[in-house]
Amino acid sequence: MVAAHQACAPEKDLQCELYQHMQACRVMEQRAYDLFMENLIKGTSHLALGQEAIAAGFGAAMRDDDYTFCTYRGHNHTLVRGVSMTAILGELMGRECGLLSGKGGSMHLMDVAKGVMGSYAIIGAHLPMAAGAAWSAQYRNSGQVAVCFFGDGTTNIGAFHEALNFAAIWDLPVIFVCENNLYMEYTPIGDVTAVENPAADRASAYGLERVVIDGNDADVVYAVANKAIERARAGEGPSLIEAQTYRHGGHSRADPGKYRPEEEVAAWKRRDPIKIYRARMLENGVDESDIIAIEEAQLVRVDKAAEAAKNSGPPPLEIANTDVWADGSSTWRN
Amino acid sequence: MVAAHQACAPEKDLQCELYQHMQACRVMEQRAYDLFMENLIKGTSHLALGQEAIAAGFGAAMRDDDYTFCTYRGHNHTLVRGVSMTAILGELMGRECGLLSGKGGSMHLMDVAKGVMGSYAIIGAHLPMAAGAAWSAQYRNSGQVAVCFFGDGTTNIGAFHEALNFAAIWDLPVIFVCENNLYMEYTPIGDVTAVENPAADRASAYGLERVVIDGNDADVVYAVANKAIERARAGEGPSLIEAQTYRHGGHSRADPGKYRPEEEVAAWKRRDPIKIYRARMLENGVDESDIIAIEEAQLVRVDKAAEAAKNSGPPPLEIANTDVWADGSSTWRN
Amino acid sequence: MAQLSYREAVAAGIAQEMRRDESVLFIGEDIAAAGGVFKTTEGLLDEFGPLRVRDTPISEQAILGAVAGAAMTGLRPIAEIMFSDFFAVCWDIVVNQIAKTRFMSDGQCSFPLVIKSGNGGGARFGAQHSQSIENWAMAVPGLKVVAPSNAADLKGLMAASIRDPDPVLFFEQKSLYGTKCDVPDGELLIPLGEAAVAREGTDVTIVALAAMVPRALKAAETLQSEHGISAEIVDLRTLVPLDTKTIFKSVSKTGRLVTVEENPRLCGWGAEISSLVSEELFWDLDGPILRVTTPHIPLPSADALEDAVLPSPARIVENVLKLAD
Amino acid sequence: MAQLSYREAVAAGIAQEMRRDESVLFIGEDIAAAGGVFKTTEGLLDEFGPLRVRDTPISEQAILGAVAGAAMTGLRPIAEIMFSDFFAVCWDIVVNQIAKTRFMSDGQCSFPLVIKSGNGGGARFGAQHSQSIENWAMAVPGLKVVAPSNAADLKGLMAASIRDPDPVLFFEQKSLYGTKCDVPDGELLIPLGEAAVAREGTDVTIVALAAMVPRALKAAETLQSEHGISAEIVDLRTLVPLDTKTIFKSVSKTGRLVTVEENPRLCGWGAEISSLVSEELFWDLDGPILRVTTPHIPLPSADALEDAVLPSPARIVENVLKLAD
Numbered sequence A, B: 001m002v003a004a005h006q007a008c009a010p011e012k013d014l015q016c017e018l019y020q021h022m023q024a025c026r027v028m029e030q031r032a033y034d035l036f037m038e039n040l041i042k043g044t045s046h047l048a049l050g051q052e053a054i055a056a057g058f059g060a061a062m063r064d065d066d067y068t069f070c071t072y073r074g075h076n077h078t079l080v081r082g083v084s085m086t087a088i089l090g091e092l093m094g095r096e097c098g099l100l101s102g103k104g105g106s107m108h109l110m111d112v113a114k115g116v117m118g119s120y121a122i123i124g125a126h127l128p129m130a131a132g133a134a135w136s137a138q139y140r141n142s143g144q145v146a147v148c149f150f151g152d153g154t155t156n157i158g159a160f161h162e163a164l165n166f167a168a169i170w171d172l173p174v175i176f177v178c179e180n181n182l183y184m185e186y187t188p189i190g191d192v193t194a195v196e197n198p199a200a201d202r203a204s205a206y207g208l209e210r211v212v213i214d215g216n217d218a219d220v221v222y223a224v225a226n227k228a229i230e231r232a233r234a235g236e237g238p239s240l241i242e243a244q245t246y247r248h249g250g251h252s253r254a255d256p257g258k259y260r261p262e263e264e265v266a267a268w269k270r271r272d273p274i275k276i277y278r279a280r281m282l283e284n285g286v287d288e289s290d291i292i293a294i295e296e297a298q299l300v301r302v303d304k305a306a307e308a309a310k311n312s313g314p315p316p317l318e319i320a321n322t323d324v325w326a327d328g329s330s331t332w333r334n
Numbered sequence C, D: 001m002a003q004l005s006y007r008e009a010v011a012a013g014i015a016q017e018m019r020r021d022e023s024v025l026f027i028g029e030d031i032a033a034a035g036g037v038f039k040t041t042e043g044l045l046d047e048f049g050p051l052r053v054r055d056t057p058i059s060e061q062a063i064l065g066a067v068a069g070a071a072m073t074g075l076r077p078i079a080e081i082m083f084s085d086f087f088a089v090c091w092d093i094v095v096n097q098i099a100k101t102r103f104m105s106d107g108q109c110s111f112p113l114v115i116k117s118g119n120g121g122g123a124r125f126g127a128q129h130s131q132s133i134e135n136w137a138m139a140v141p142g143l144k145v146v147a148p149s150n151a152a153d154l155k156g157l158m159a160a161s162i163r164d165p166d167p168v169l170f171f172e173q174k175s176l177y178g179t180k181c182d183v184p185d186g187e188l189l190i191p192l193g194e195a196a197v198a199r200e201g202t203d204v205t206i207v208a209l210a211a212m213v214p215r216a217l218k219a220a221e222t223l224q225s226e227h228g229i230s231a232e233i234v235d236l237r238t239l240v241p242l243d244t245k246t247i248f249k250s251v252s253k254t255g256r257l258v259t260v261e262e263n264p265r266l267c268g269w270g271a272e273i274s275s276l277v278s279e280e281l282f283w284d285l286d287g288p289i290l291r292v293t294t295p296h297i298p299l300p301s302a303d304a305l306e307d308a309v310l311p312s313p314a315r316i317v318e319n320v321l322k323l324a325d
């Protein structure tokens, strides 16, 4: 396990960037939670409250033209690439201003212009797709890398295995990031996995290095992300990173998360990545006023975004029948 | 790698049993080859000439009520469980006397009464099925084990991964036997696999012991099979065994196997499991006349079997429409 | 007779069979300790214990391989595939192994198993958690296919599916989980392959399945009250075996047929029924056969969009009126 | 104009497009060094090199995931799934990812890719290597579906599929690999969505696809010579987009329709066409619509059995005669 907080503190700007990413994610998802409660978000939604350091660390380390592939629990990974918060909340609410005009929903955020190549809701499927984007970057010699986020439960499905082997044999510039939050939906990962570290203990099966990190420490994530991305860009192939973390809430909207021991939840809440990072910034001599400025700015941002999304109407019904095909139509006959 | 031939020679009876299994397999598959050439076997067929020690070792070690699951390259694994040679050759030829009346074919041999739970031709699928049979044995407390044979190429498909993890977490009495013959169809396994030993180097990913054995040494196979079966029967869970071997011919009927270096083929032919075992029996003091008796008996057996199969007619056409359903019919409407 | 929800009927049907037969086991993701993500399996772990009701990893191929291997060797297992869209990750085990092996083996073994799954749209879950795929299942020789429209049918058909000697794909329509109806007390068994006439009528036959049945019934009321058209509603209940007798009897009487499917248009089960009727009952038809389906698109997530594309009572009425012209 | 076999036309079509467009790549199992298990891809590795023509592990989900990811990011990849039965092991990537993502993303990305596969029976390979699954593909919104019946169409449709901006499932019917025909020299492109009238006729329309086209043509000869019946044969060539115009034009003329499918009966593409015709062309029909299909069974392996169940010219003739009664 890569040790927690490295000796040398990163630049102040970078610290502020990481903190800002985490704050943005936190307030956006908290707002999303409130919007469910008001029944303004229908269907389901999977929050990553408590897991923000991973999205933030990678977001800060990635180049603008790199690719992100994420899951239904992908609001944060999407946001940190510079995607509009209004468009994200609008999509969760099924509004016209939504990132996908309401056609995708909470589980399918995607913004190709920002390198966010989609959020996928069938466990495992996006791992080989990320490998494919990396293969494309390798063939085009573009220097891009693909970063693919997924959960601990995903390590037991076949597509995980195929993607890892495939990426390894072709030295693809892809970084597989397993966010181990200890649970599938409601089942503890240890109950259904033959090894202790569901991702890291499989790395050697693909000739890869074993990497387990503290996923609640943004600096650690950032450092490890940078290293893996550099390797990938240099043509040295894929990485598999297991980042240990915890979701503060349930699996999805419907789930109060009661299957988790209270002390476990409490212990992890004490290790809240934002709390940790805030304390560290102060320790490192960052002015508290600068920190507060970030926090306030993100609150203003989320207020505006939520307001704009609320003011947006439902999408025009015609769009339900568009864009099945590249010609924009859904016509299957002449 | 478990060392070749162990110090203490097995009983003479056992040596004869192993040798007889190998001889039976060899002459049956050589005859199958001849029958292709005469166009009496249509379609395709996948021979395991050169790989007989693995089927023989396991066949000798298994209890009558244990389960075998094998692939399209499964003639030998089927035969060693006591299945009729006439029925096997008849099935390859699509005759009425065929094991499955011609409905299955070369790739799908199955004899439930003998514990041969089928031969499967979609790579990987039978691994979870074997785990399922083992789960059933475990639940029924029957003491049965399931033995599942597959190739090196099969280790890169998703079902492999899912089955291994599943079997491991439930401590299922199943033995996964990877016959590493160095090639998928025409592609060397090393070209497409991220590790050197496609099965064994993945064992730790499922909390299993790393086992690589000389698959051309029937005594080694028998010893390792016994150990794994005992473990499984004792409730100690699954094993994954990588047995190194080589097929003397091409992948299937259509393939002359030209992609393989001549010296490689020659070297492995020198390590023919039958040649090796014959020499060892002599060394161990078995009378050559006993050996010759086995050889002659198997030749007589295959002659009879082939003759009987040739004399059997095509299956009655009606059976093409039977046994889709348990009531024997293929009726989907009233 | 007690009122049960469609959701509660799932566990009721399974429990009925688990009580009478020790060879019935049940596995799936989050079905044991958590009682299922749709809360359809609550109480089963407590009653039958962890050897018979068991949580699995996210390994759909392993889950279905496991029930296949267990069914071949004497048990009667049930598996849950959480959302029917996920059948795509384990389709091989269903279509190439479970559905074909009995035939290939010349009848040496059977697959007395049930795979139950939450099917269909209406919950704003988006394209990967909403599809109706009962037509995929119908297309596969060797599978039986069940899709009840109410709690009583669900319980009785679930029990019959578990007792059935063949593999059954059992579709629970997600949008019906909250619906309730009277369910007879005691043992309930409804044979596979029998459609139900959910409403008698004389002018037009509407054939529907699962969540489309209540919608067709609503449409029938409007047709009667506003247009004086008497619609007969046939609830298929099972796609395989298919109760062509009940369909044909109704169409012979009415001379007009409309099918209502939740699955997308192309190669839906409605096409199969349409083709059967135009092959065998052509001379009884008084006009074209119409199909109401979800358009041939993936399902959108936003509530307004999803409501616009799933077949609605209004769209059913519209189509029937076309026939009446 | 040179004679090419259906087998040779595969590499010819791919090579034509790889020459003009560097973004076309091709991956699959044993397709590079070995030239494909059906010898359909010989010469491609030599001409285009190992970066563009590449062997993969037995990892169908990875193969299709790879082409999906590459297509989203600017390339036009081709993948081979060796036998179409194997689509079942990677069906999720096809139906839930490739087919849905463009729609879900509101048109932000496209999937200009081709998945080619050996389809169908007749080679005595048994139930897991012989199925015709073009109807599975047709049932999925977001996929285009191509299945040529001869070498010239194969080359031209392969090229057009590679240029098409949407994902195409391209079915090569295995039993046709050995057939030959004249193929125009130089660049050949046949647009998707255009059926061909393979034989003109006036009494009955027979709609067929791939290997069923030559069988329908044979049946037409018998019908003409022995029964004086003039059959028009429509070779669909692509299932999606579907050329309903050509079908309807023919049926309007003949008033009678028989479809001939290699896939098993239930929910086959013939049902879709039957339902389209009975919905939109009902009043032009002079009698029932008949479907000839493989029975609803897995395919048996023995030659005698396989020949007995695949639709034969004789069975087509029999069905047409039923209509003529």
Ligand SMILES: Cc1ncc(C[n+]2csc(CCOP(=O)(O)OP(=O)(O)O)c2C)c(N)n1
Binding pocket: A073, A121, A122, A123, A124, A150, A151, A152, A153, A154, A155, A181, A183, A184, A185, A251, C029, C058, C060, C082, C086, C089
């Ligand atoms: C193939 C498939 N099986 C099951 C599901 C249902 N499902 C959605 S999320 C989830 C748990 C995933 O756990 P993990 O990978 O740890 O990710 P986390 O939700 O913890 O971020 C499951 C089982 C699915 N979406 N796809």
Ligand SMILES: Cc1ncc(C[n+]2csc(CCOP(=O)(O)OP(=O)(O)O)c2C)c(N)n1
Binding pocket: B073, B121, B122, B123, B124, B150, B151, B152, B153, B154, B155, B181, B183, B184, B185, B251, D029, D058, D060, D082, D086, D089
């Ligand atoms: C899912 C799937 N993909 C591809 C194939 C085609 N295929 C049949 S055998 C084979 C090679 C298998 O190699 P290996 O597992 O090493 O077994 P061997 O044939 O060497 O015994 C392949 C690719 C298949 N049957 N199933």
Ligand SMILES: [Mg+2]
Binding pocket: A151, A152, A153, A179, A180, A181, A182, A183, A184
């Ligand atoms: Mg998790």
Ligand SMILES: [Mg+2]
Binding pocket: B151, B152, B153, B179, B180, B181, B182, B183, B184
């Ligand atoms: Mg091999």
